[in-house]
Amino acid sequence: MTDRPSATKINQPDRHVRRILERAELEGIELIRFMYADHGGVIRGKASSRSRLAERLGSGIGHTVAMMAMNMLDQLQDVEYMGPVGEVRIVPDPSTFVPLPHAPGAAAMLSDLRNPDGTPWEACARTFLKDAVAALADDGYTLLAAFEPEFTLGRRLPDPTGGYDRLIPLDDSLCYAGTGFDTAHDYAIKLIRALETQGLRVEHYHPELGPGQQELSVRHAPALRAADNHVLYRETVRGVAMRMSMWASLAPKPLADQSGNGAHLHLSLWREEQNLFADDSELRECFIGGLLAHLPALTAITCGSVNSFRRLAPRMWSSAYAVYGPDNREAAVRICSPLGESGEPNLELKPSDSSANPYLSLGAVIHAGLDGIRRKLDPGEAVDVDPDTRPGRYQRLPASLDEALDALEADEVLMEALGPLRRSAYLAVKRSEAAAFAAKDAGYELFHHMRVF
Structure with missing residues (x-):
C-alpha cells in the first residue's frame, strides 16, 4: 500500500x-x-x-x-x-x-x-480545534490561551512484592518551599532550557503542594499554538526526566493520597489588539455562561480520563461545582485579576488536566463559550465563597467519567461540533476506558495513568 x-x-x-x-x-x-x-x-x-x-x-x-x-x-x-x-x-x-x-x-x-x-480527516483532533478557531473568527474574535500544568517528579521503582511499579516522589518538601526548589533545581533548569529552545516562553515555576509536585507555566499563545505547546510541554517534561533517570507524571492523580495534577486552562477573547474580557464585561459573562451551561459535558473532554475524577473533589482547589467567581480558586471558572499595570484579565477553567487531548479540550471550550455569546447566556451570580460551604445550592460536576460522558451525549451543541465520526470514536474509546478500570482495583488505575500520562 x-x-x-x-x-x-x-x-x-x-x-x-x-x-x-x-x-x-x-x-x-x-x-x-x-x-x-x-x-x-x-x-x-x-x-x-x-x-x-x-x-x-x-x-x-x-x-x-x-x-x-x-x-x-x-x-x-x-x-x-x-x-x-x-x-x-x-x-x-x-x-x-x-x-x-x-x-x-x-x-x-x-x-x-x-x-x-x-x-x-473527520476524526483529526487538530482539525477540530482549527474549525473552532475559524468559527470564532467568523464572529470577529480570536482567542489566546495557555495551559497551566502540574506534574509529579520522582522515580519509577518496581514493587518489591511483584505488584505494579511505584512512583516515588523526588522529595517531601512543603508547598513553595526552598527545599523543593533546591531538590528539583537541576531538573528545573534543564526543563526550562529545553522548553525555551522549542519556543515555549516560560513564565513561572515553583514546587507545588504535594510531594515531588512541580508547576511550570508557559506564556499564552493563539489557540492552535497553545495546544501545540501543550503537546510539546508534555513530551518535554517526561523526556527530560527520563534522560536524568527520573520519571515525571502529568496524570491527574498518580498518587491517591496526594494532591492532584491539573492543567488549568487560561483564556482571553480578543478583537485585533483589544482584550474583550477587559473592556466588555457583558461579553465575558456570556462566555462564562456558555462554559457553565456546557460544563458537565465539557468535563468529559477537558478531564478526559477515569483518573481525572479522583481530582475533582470539594475543598481540593480543583473545582467540584459549576460556579464562577473573581479569584475564587474553588470555582470551576475563575475570573483572574490582572498582574501589574500591563497585565490582562483572563478566565481560568479549573476542571482541566493533562490526560485530555488538548486540541479537543480547547476546541470544545471555544464552542461552549461561543454558544454562550451567541445565545447571550447568563452565568448567574458570581460566587465569592467556597461553594462547598453551602450544601445543595450549587450544581456538582460529574463524579465519574461515565457520568460526564452521559452529559456529553446529551449536549447537542458539543455533539454537533464533534461530528459523527469523531464523537462516535471518542465515546467508544472513553466508555471502554471507564469499563476497563471499573473491572480492576485502584492500583491498576493509578499505575496505568502514571505510566501513560
Whole structure:
C-alpha cells in the first residue's frame, strides 16, 4: 500500500520546508517525529528519517485509521470506519518544527491527520480545534490561551512484592518551599532550557503542594499554538526526566493520597489588539455562561480520563461545582485579576488536566463559550465563597467519567461540533476506558495513568 498522496493537495510553505531541511542537515537531526494526540489523550506519532524528510513533508506518513479507535490501554475499539481497512496520512505542520533537546538527534512537528487525497480527516483532533478557531473568527474574535500544568517528579521503582511499579516522589518538601526548589533545581533548569529552545516562553515555576509536585507555566499563545505547546510541554517534561533517570507524571492523580495534577486552562477573547474580557464585561459573562451551561459535558473532554475524577473533589482547589467567581480558586471558572499595570484579565477553567487531548479540550471550550455569546447566556451570580460551604445550592460536576460522558451525549451543541465520526470514536474509546478500570482495583488505575500520562 502506498503512503504517497497527491502532493499538490497538501500545500506546504516553501520557506518552512527550506528552513527545516537546512536545519536538519546542519544540526545532525536523524529522526523527525510527526506527532498527534489521539482520543485517549495519548501523544502518538511516527518518525521520518532525514533522508526521506523532503518527500514526507509533502506526502506525510501512512497510518491506519484504526489508531483513533485505540484507548489509553492500547485496546482497539469497534468503531465503524476505524477498522483494519482504511488509511490516513500523518501530515506535519512545518511551522511547528523544533529540535528536541531531550532527545539529541531528533526533532518534532505537530501534525494533522488527512485523507490520502490531502483533505482533512473527520476524526483529526487538530482539525477540530482549527474549525473552532475559524468559527470564532467568523464572529470577529480570536482567542489566546495557555495551559497551566502540574506534574509529579520522582522515580519509577518496581514493587518489591511483584505488584505494579511505584512512583516515588523526588522529595517531601512543603508547598513553595526552598527545599523543593533546591531538590528539583537541576531538573528545573534543564526543563526550562529545553522548553525555551522549542519556543515555549516560560513564565513561572515553583514546587507545588504535594510531594515531588512541580508547576511550570508557559506564556499564552493563539489557540492552535497553545495546544501545540501543550503537546510539546508534555513530551518535554517526561523526556527530560527520563534522560536524568527520573520519571515525571502529568496524570491527574498518580498518587491517591496526594494532591492532584491539573492543567488549568487560561483564556482571553480578543478583537485585533483589544482584550474583550477587559473592556466588555457583558461579553465575558456570556462566555462564562456558555462554559457553565456546557460544563458537565465539557468535563468529559477537558478531564478526559477515569483518573481525572479522583481530582475533582470539594475543598481540593480543583473545582467540584459549576460556579464562577473573581479569584475564587474553588470555582470551576475563575475570573483572574490582572498582574501589574500591563497585565490582562483572563478566565481560568479549573476542571482541566493533562490526560485530555488538548486540541479537543480547547476546541470544545471555544464552542461552549461561543454558544454562550451567541445565545447571550447568563452565568448567574458570581460566587465569592467556597461553594462547598453551602450544601445543595450549587450544581456538582460529574463524579465519574461515565457520568460526564452521559452529559456529553446529551449536549447537542458539543455533539454537533464533534461530528459523527469523531464523537462516535471518542465515546467508544472513553466508555471502554471507564469499563476497563471499573473491572480492576485502584492500583491498576493509578499505575496505568502514571505510566501513560
